[in-house]
Each structure stands twice: as C-alpha cells, then as structure tokens.
Amino acid sequence: MPSPTVLVSGASIAGPTTASWLARAGYEVTVVERFAALRDDGQNIDVRGAAREVLRRMGLEDAALAAGTGEQGTVFLGEGGRELARFPASTDDTSGPTAEMEILRGRLGELLHDHTRDAVRYLFDDQIAGLAQDLDGVDVSFASGREERFDLVVLAEGVSSRSRDLVFPAASREYLGMVIAYLTIPRQDDDTDWWRWYVAGRGRGVNLRPDDVGTIRASLNVITETRGLDDQPREVQVAALRRAFAGAGWQTDRVLAALDDAPFYLEDLAQVHLDSWSTGRIALVGDAAWCATPVSGIGTTLALTGAYTLAAALAGNTDHRTAFAEYEQRMRPFVDKGQSLPPGVPQVANPRTELGRRAFGAVLRVAASPLAAKVGGVAGRFTTPPADKYELPAWPAA
Template sequence: MENTTAPTTPTTPTMDSDGSDDVLISGGGIAGPVLAHWLRRGGFNPVIVERAPAPRPGGQNVDLRGAGRTVIERMGLMEQARALTVDQRGLGLVDRRGRLTARMPVELFEGEGIVAEIEILRGDLADLLYRSTAHEAEYVFDDTVTALAEDESGVSVTFERSAPRRFALVIGADGLHSTVRRLAFGDDGGHFKPLGGYNAWFTVRDEIDLDGWFLMYNAPGGLVAGARPGRLPGEVKASLSFRSAPLGLDRRDTAAQRRLLAERFAGAGWEVERLLAGMARAEDFFFDSYGQIHLDHYTRGRVALVGDAGYCPSPLTGLGTSLALVGAYLLAGELAAARAAGSGHRAAFARYEELMRPYVTRSQELPPGGMNGYAPNSATMIRLRAASMRMMGRWPMRTILAAQFAKAGDIDLPDYALAGAA
C-alpha cells in the first residue's frame, strides 16, 4: 500500500486485541475523513482507502444543518465551509413554460428548509475535509477492499491493488453500494429498500436563467427536472428524476443510463431539452436509484458501517450528510472513550448503535407524500403539489414541515473532549 502522506503507520496491530491503533476506513468522501479526524484525536492510526484515483470533484449540493453543522464547528472548519457556500434564494416550482407556481425562500424555516442556509457542493466539502485531514491519516487512492478475514485479534484485509494488510478494525464509509457492507454483512438484497424511482445528477454549463433560485419542474408520468446555481459563473447543477419500479440497470453503463433519461424526458417541457443536451457532455454524470439501507445492526464483529453504507436515508429526506457527519463523530468518539477506559471495541460499537439508532430511525422517515409527493404522476397532483408548497408558510403545513427539517438536530452530541487533542 502506497502512503500518500508518508506518516509512519504500523502494518500489524500493536496493542492487545481490543486496543490496536490501526483502523481501516473504506471511503474517502464525507464520513471517512471526518471519522479519521476524530480517530486520530482519540489515539488511533486511521488509514483511508478510496476507489477513486483522487478526491472526487464537483457533485451536487449538500447542506450543513443541525447536528451535522455542530460536527463541522467542532472540527474548526465552519469558517472555511461558509466561504464555499453556494448562494441560493430558495426553492421554486415552475410550470412547462418556466413560470413560478410556488416558492420557498431560504429564510422561511430560518435557514433549515429544503434549501438550507449553508449549501455547499459535495466535492467542495469533500475537498475541504481531505485537505484538513491529509496530515492526520494515510490516504490510499485508486484501490478498494476485496476480502476481509476476521479473527480474535484483528482483520486481515485483501485489496485490489495493494498488498494484504492487517487492521484491528474496519469501517465501511463507502456509500449506498458499500463493498464493506457486502463483504461483512452479506447479500444486499435484504438491506436495500427501493423507494420507486431513479435520479441523475450532472453539471451543465449553460445560461439558464435561475435568478439565484433552485428551480424544480414536474411533468406527468412522475418526471422531475431540477436546476440550481453552482458556485462558479455559468455553472448549473442539474438533476433528472423519474418514477419507476427497479429496472435492473448496470450501474457502470452510463451510456445506457443517459439513453434511458433522454427517452423518458423527450418533449417534457421547460428547460429539459437544454438539460439533456448538457447531460450528454457532462463529465460528472451520476445515476442511481432512490432507496434506503435498513440493517438490524450497524456493526458486526470488528466491522462497523457509517453514513450511507449503514443507514442511507435517500436524497428525499435531505439528511444524508447530517447522518454521515454525526455517525462518524459518534463512532470515533465512542471508540476513543472505550480505548481510554480499557473496555474495547465491543463496548464502543454497542454504544454507537445505542446513540445512533434513534437518530437514524427519525431521519429515515420520508417527507409528507414520499416519492408520490416529490414526483406526482398526474397533472392534477402536480397542481396540488404547487398548492401545498404555497401553503408551507402557514399552519398546519408549516408545523409539519418544521418537524421534518428539525430532525437534523434531533440528537444531543456528547462532548468527547477530543477537539483539542493532537
């Protein structure tokens, strides 16, 4: 394994079976670097293996809200995160001709609504977290885990490119289609809950008049097109979603995915033709199904899962980033506390699950209407959706929506007294 940051890291456990310093984290996106940051402060040696050849740029907007924002603040990164914020006025619904039919200004829910006060491109947040942890963790890019062999004293890990290596613990922070989850927990068929749709994200470099708004368009047949300002001039972050039963598409066949979207959205109206033309040229095209991960336990043996790998809530909730940040903080904090108390990883894993489970359960509750509300099938339901949004600032809709948005902060984060540790 080639070390990109050159710290001295032992290749075998150096303490007793529950006290080794070496922890492998699979996934270098959001949860992985945050976990590494807090593990280092707890006395561990984190190693991050990431399938991509470098930190992934671009991506769509994610938000910092509630307890997730608190984690970033405790890392001392809030000022830098705010400097990367994408300026957006709020969410607006448009009709086929581009006329606004409803809107939700960012101020409506005190900056905690569908469009939050702190919106940041996923790639910008991932880059910030990577740069802030590059000296704290060993990063290994362009590689992935292929096998895990656990025994009483640790886990022997086989990699696609690097030589086998030994770790005390392995953490899967590798997303919805987690390799670590598959290897340690078995077939994904019983873990993944489809929500009845697919979504594509990509960047369009076109002069679509957004006037600072995140604009969303619904067309009959469960079609949804979205366009929101990027951070750079002339950059539009686009999305295309549609209702569907599972299609059995090859996740790696992006050409087939683009063809499918072009067929589904042909003649849909609004700015969709321009979005489709931009999609054909986009270098950051990403396509996936809407779904959630449900597990009876987030840990097994010496393996734990964090973020989407363990409890993906789906983009419909807007809480995936919060779960990733909070889960990484809690897992690292409990491991450090258990290590200091001499109680080992089993106690830490149990406490992690105890703290995280209620937060995950609430965060995975879908907004009113779920997929039906997000992607209505008929013109009548589309009109009703716009009418509902126009009522969101009034009772009872305001109360219902406020409760949904408040879930991001619905947990008391322990203070593990790690922030000042070197």
Template sequence: MRVLISGAGIAGPSLAWWLQRYGFACTVVERSPTLRTEGQNVDIRGAAREVVRRMGLDDEVAARSTGEQGTRFIDGAGHSVAEFPVTHSDTEGATAEREILRGQLASLLYEQTRGAADYRFGHRIAEVRDGEREVTVSFDQGGSESFDLVVLAEGVNSRSRDSIVNTAITERSLGLTIAYYSVERSAADDDWWRWYNALGGRTISLRPDNLGRIRVSLSFLSDARVDSDPDLGSPKDELTERFRDAGGPAGRVLAGLADADDLYVERLRQIRADRWSNGRTVLLGDAAWCATPVSGMGTSLAVVGAYVLAGELAAHVHHQDGLAAYERVMRPYVDQAQDLPPGTPRLAHPRSRPGLAAFRTALRLAGSPAFAPVRRRMFAPPADRLQLPDFRHLETTRSS
C-alpha cells in the first residue's frame, strides 16, 4: 500500500515509522525546505509513553531530556510560591518524566524513518483527485503521482484540510495568546520550569533545555492576533509594550526578545472536525483535533494517533474499515484531551491582585502533602485514559 503523508513534524514521521513496520511504502512531503528543528519543550505521557516503548525509543528520548527538575511558581522577586518536582509517573506532574525539545523529537523520528520513507522537503500538495482504486495527487512544484491513501498530518493551520478532506471544522478560541522564543542561559538559571504571573492576565515562563539556552513563553489573555502580518505591526514591539511593566523576569526576557530569531506566536484555539476521513484521505494530529498546548496532550495525541492509524490500516483488508476503526478508537481519547478543566486558561492567568493572591494560595495548598489528590487532578492530563490496541502480531505478518 502506497501512502502519502503531508507533514514532517511529529505525527507524520511517527506514522511513517509504524507503517514501514507493516510493509507499507511511505512518501512524506513537507512544505518547509528543511526539517523544522525549532520548538519548545514537549512531554510524552501515558499511552504515548507506552507507544514510544513499543517503538524501542524510550531510552533515546530519555537521552535527549531537557533535564527539567520540576515546576516552580515564583513571585516578582524570584522567590518560590510553590514547587512541584518531576515525578516518576507516566502521567502526573506539570513536568513529565519524559521532557524533550520538539525539534529533537522530530529529528529522532526523522532519523529513524528516512531510510525507509521517501522524504521530500519543499513540497506541498496542490490537488487531490480521489478515485475508486487510488488517489492522484498533484504537487505545487509540478507533476502528479498516484497513491492508495493520503494522510494530512499537518498543523492547526492546515491549508489542505478543508479542500481535500471536505470536513466541517469548528474552532474554539481559548482567549489566550502565547509567544515562544529562547534566550541565553545565565549563571543564575537552574533546571526548574519557572512560572511567573503578572497582573492583567499575563504570565512569563522560563524552561531549561539541553542546549545551553532558556526557553521563554509569554502568554496573555486576549483574542487579538499578534503575529508577523505587516498590517498588524511588529510582534516584538507589541509584546514589549504589553509586558514592559510586568515585573519579575520581564526585563531579562524582553532584552532577549530584541535579538530572538526563533520567535513564534500563536492564538490558542481547538480544532474539532466532524469527520477525519473522506474516501482515500484522512486527517492526523492537530489538523484533525488540536487540543492546544494548555491541554498538555498535543504531542501525546500525535504519537498515539499515528500508532492507532497505522495499526488499524494494517489490521483491516479494506482501508475504509481501517479508517473507521481509527476514528472509533481515537475519538473518545481526543474528546477527553479537549475537555479542559473549568476555567482554563483564565484561572492560571488572573487579572487582578485579589485573583493573583487567590491563585497563589491555591498553589501553596496544592503543594502541601495533604492536598496530593488535588495536585494530581490539577497537573495530570487524561494521558492514560486509553486502552492501547495491540498490533504487534501484525508486524511479522505484514513485513514477511
């Protein structure tokens, strides 16, 4: 079976890894001219951790760990308000046991699959013509090819989703904008994730990596766009103005923002598609079900979704049955991930002094031993709430 995968992020190469185990031929196209190795810290939890174990890559992921020791909420003077050390659980804690930079995970998956899959960078799907026995794909760069299946493993801003899969999309804005970039590590930095709340629904987050830098995120409550659109002004200028009086680490991170060449800004919104497949095309990852970074489940959903899609295609003679089974297994898992706790993300972004005081009081209580059950509910996404299908018996059958 010839499968075309659009997207060389996390979901696409994960799918290619599993499909080649079952004897499928994979072509991966990516609109970026090279593998995108930028990105912030991501975690692998619960069912996704088990998938990584089944891939034999758990030690490889651990070797690329960011070294994050836990999460520390700080005040304007840098003093600890509450601390939550990393746990050795597959699911619990704001900091997971398997923390890795997105770019390093993408590189690992690419290295594991580039020998078996045909990667084509700087390529994009222009048109898909679905037929009874195959699907013909035309590319922006010219030329066309035929495949048995097309998988759109693209991001939340997928340009192909609506025209190719022809599914109804519902977007739910979370009213939160986040800017990501990195700054130089200083002697005063440690290996904790430091979270600082400023008045006005603003946060500054600093996280360690394994490259000698600190990953910064600036978040604020707003539905307004802050991006690179020239009609909207400079995102760096707007972010600087918005956080100028934030206090705490604002001075340091805004100084670093001026020279940042890895700034990425997104307005958080969830994606819900009424169906994930149509004929011989199917959605995978954020293009189908973006749960947003605040769910703590984006990477885990991509890894698990790829495993389930590949396994169900291998387990069924007809691709339609495999696609139906994939959606049947994954829908409840995705629904749980998108069902954010009440008040998310506003409770963690208090606007007023009383609200900030109440938030810090709640953190202190959650950090005490007596409130361990509350702490687990606060920081444990629904990462384990899926009984993973077991497709291991298919690997020998398909590859032999």
C-alpha cells in the first residue's frame, strides 16, 4: 500500500512539528509556506510544561536551550522607571514570566525545519488557494497554479488564516481590546539581559527584551476600543502609535524613533473559537484553531502539544475521523485552560488610571514574594500560565 499523503500549511512552529511526527508515522508529508523562505524575525517565545517534553521526544530540547535568548528574568517598572517587582528566570519547565526556555520564534522555527527537511517536502513562496474534498481525499489548488490531491490536509497557520476561512467560515474572533506593535531595535550600552516591562499608565506598556543576536526586541502595547489598526498602512499605524505613546516616559521615545526604519508588525489581539477543529479530511492546529494570544503565555506550548497530539492520534488510528475526534477530546480542555486568562487581563497589566497602576504594582509585589509561590491564587496565575496541566499521549507502538 502506498503511504498516505498529507499537506500541512504553515512552516512556523505547529506546522513543522506536525510534519515531523506524521513523517515518523509513515505519512508522505508536504509543507507549504506562503513566504519565500523561513522567517528569521519574530519575538521572544517560551516553551513550557508538556511542550518541553515534545521537544525532548524530538531530540531538540538541548539545541533549543542552547539557542536561547539569555533572558535572566523579568523586571516590572513603574513611573520614572522605578522598579516595582523582579522575577528571576525560572529553573523549571513551567513557572515565572521568563521561562527556562526562552528562544526567538525564528530560531525555533529553524530548528524544527532542519529537523524535518530530509523527511518532508517543503514548498515555499506558495499557498493554498482552494480546497475541495470528497470522501476519499482533498483536491488542493495553490496560488502558483499547482494542483495536487492529498489524503488529508492540516492547516497550521496563524490567527488570520486565509485557508481556514475557506472551510471554517464560522470561526469567531474574540478581541481582547489591546494592540501590540513588535519591532527590533539596536542594543545600547545600558541595556540589560532582563525583560524590562514598563507600566506607562493610560493603558500603555513598553517592553524591551534581549535576544541572542545583539539587538533588542521591543514592543508597544496599548488598550484601545478601536479595531482595524492592523489592516492599515504602515504610516497610519506609526502615526497612531506616536499619538498614543506621546509623553509616556522612560525609554518610550527611543522605541518610537525606531519606527521610522525598523521592520515591525502590529497585532490586534484576538482569541479564535471554533466548535470543531476538523471537517471531513481537513483539520486545524495551533493559532488557526484556538489562538490564545501572546498575553496567555502559553501559545507556543499549545502549538507544540497540539501538533504532537494530532499526529499521535493519526498514527494510532486508521480512520482519520476517529483520530480527529481523539485529538480534540484530548486537547480541548487544555486549550480552554490556556484561553482562560487571569481576571482583568490584559487591561489589569496595562492600567488606565493612577489607582489601577498602584493596584497592579501591589499585585506584582505579592506575586514576587516567597509567599506567592506557596499560596498561588491570582498573583501566581498572572506570572505562571497553566502549561503543566496536560499529559502527552504515548506515541503509538509500531
């Protein structure tokens, strides 16, 4: 019998991970990526809990640790840059704002690609244009004009997945009321290897984080009821950010000045909710299925564990319908936990009033105290996402 074929759309994190495990299960795997090459950009991400075990089973844990950003921890700053609370980097798989495994998204993507490229066919600079399925397979038309038929299709794209919208038009987005702009800026002599989170007030925050290539990853986040800024031209976005952050203090002007030349992207935070992550022979994984947003602290962990769980279900079942149902039954409770943000997030971490700013500082001081580690509660939940609340299924025996 010929090997079953599967198309995976997306070559970031969830896609190559799914491809790797499906290739191990005996599938003939193709990965399509709309960009012309791997993207080496992206911000700092962390890998926690069960996701560390996925990398461990792939033989990539040590490589990912070695490629880390070197972030020593997280320090929150208040008015005038005054320190509010400090959280050293975790020394375990799960706890703290700075996990033990902190890595650039592009770096992890490169590790996953290199791990799979000999067993998986990659098609760059192309994307799905049409999907037509029947009982026996899926006919895929690509933007390049290529047409192929696959036994299965897995969409491992982002929150704004175009391919998902072809077959899951009912996907809903729950906007969280916050916009984040990400950019990379030159490193200065007074920069440190700590994640510095400046609580600027009026619903604003400024973040500076170290990387392992000699630059600083910066972000500007602002609470706003205005939607659609992410669809506007760059010049409109830059003007809006400069208006919003005018006079914010600390190192804000340095970040705003970099908007003239630095590559950046802007995200209007939204969670994705679907009643089902599959239809027929097509399944979703990662942000396209359940985006929890960066403020959850668990997005990469969900991507890695979801990819492994989907592949394990397909490896253990000859019927894809049974496999998809098993995958969803296992992952749905974990995704629900990841999407269930602490009370008031993200607004509480980006207070609009001076009273809110002082209250957030008080929460941080409690969370940074030795007592918080013992009692947990809201303060502990704010700094530690529930990444250990999932047990990976065993890989099916051959």
